[in-house]
Amino acid sequence: MSKRYLLIIAVVGIASLFLATAIYAGTTVADVVNMENKAYDKHKKSIVTFTHKKHVEEYKAVCGDCHHDADNKPLSGLKMGDEVKNCIECHSTPGEAPKGKDAPKLSEKEKMAYHAEAMHENCKGCHTKANKKSGTKTAPTTCTGCHPKAEK
Numbered sequence: 001m002s003k004r005y006l007l008i009i010a011v012v013g014i015a016s017l018f019l020a021t022a023i024y025a026g027t028t029v030a031d032v033v034n035m036e037n038k039a040y041d042k043h044k045k046s047i048v049t050f051t052h053k054k055h056v057e058e059y060k061a062v063c064g065d066c067h068h069d070a071d072n073k074p075l076s077g078l079k080m081g082d083e084v085k086n087c088i089e090c091h092s093t094p095g096e097a098p099k100g101k102d103a104p105k106l107s108e109k110e111k112m113a114y115h116a117e118a119m120h121e122n123c124k125g126c127h128t129k130a131n132k133k134s135g136t137k138t139a140p141t142t143c144t145g146c147h148p149k150a151e152k
């Protein structure tokens with residue numbers, strides 16, 4: 001083998017090492033995410049199991065359907081390995097907005113400050129549309145569909 005080939009092999013080897021490090025340095029996500037956000041002192045409802053991988057691979061949801069930037073622009077160019085902010089960093093008040101007749105009337109923006117409102121609008125919004133389109137009810141829209149009743 002000539003020196004030139006050896007040099008090419010060395011360069012390719014080093015380059016792929018750098019690439020692997022770059023991928024490793026980003027944010028990773030579990031295939032199935034237990035939605036048990038640490039910002040909550042205590043969850044009132046049972047923990048939602050979110051199939052992140054299935055949503056992308058089987059249900060064909062795209063990153064920008066759920067992840068957006070500080071201007072609420074979909075992050076359509078997002079790739080696995082990129083840095084991703086958690087929803088709670090911007091939708092920062094844990095729980096749902098106050099309800100009932102004494103509750104203040106909130107604008108859409110004020111409502112979206114509540115983490116659970118943003119989650120519900122995102123998850124249920126797409127599920128309602130998806131069910132309508134498929135003529136099925138496979139995408140859960142009821143409380144227990146996502147927050148299963150505790151097994152006794």
Ligand code: HEC
Nearest residue numbers: 027028029055061062063065066078079080084086087088
């Ligand atoms: C159906 C909605 C949805 C889709 C589609 C989606 N994600 Fe996510 N992703 C989430 C949710 C919800 C979380 C949990 C984050 C949280 O609790 O704040 C998450 C978490 C992540 C995390 C981990 C963030 C962290 O630090 O914990 C990464 C990385 C990520 N997603 C990347 C992607 C990429 C890349 C795509 C597209 C290939 C994608 N996601 C598609 C909803 C989605």
Ligand code: HEC
Nearest residue numbers: 066067069070071072085086087090109112118119121122
């Ligand atoms: C970098 C900040 C940031 C992050 C991270 C973020 N959001 Fe948002 N989101 C916004 C802003 C800004 C708006 C516009 C409304 C407002 O001003 O609060 C918004 C609006 C929304 C809305 C209202 C519907 C719409 O699109 O107008 C939903 C639902 C939502 N976000 C869900 C999510 C979910 C789910 C995540 C995590 C996967 C997430 N957001 C992460 C900043 C963020």
Ligand code: HEC
Nearest residue numbers: 048050051054059061065122123126127130138139140146
């Ligand atoms: C862009 C559309 C979209 C968004 C956003 C979305 N989903 Fe889904 N989800 C679907 C579809 C479509 C199905 C039904 C797939 C099928 O037919 O089996 C589904 C099914 C599910 C199921 C039942 C099947 C399973 O894989 O466990 C759960 C639970 C679920 N979603 C939770 C969530 C949660 C929690 C969120 C918000 C963080 C969310 N989804 C956001 C499209 C979406």
Ligand code: HEC
Nearest residue numbers: 035036037043044045048095116119123124141142143146
């Ligand atoms: C499509 C799935 C989905 C459906 C349907 C749904 N939720 Fe949620 N809910 C979530 C997710 C995801 C979170 C965020 C939990 C976290 O990240 O810690 C959440 C958070 C919450 C929280 C704040 C956390 C806690 O446990 O105190 C409450 C309260 C809540 N949901 C109540 C409800 C009620 C009541 C209903 C029915 C009217 C409902 N949810 C329907 C997905 C869903």
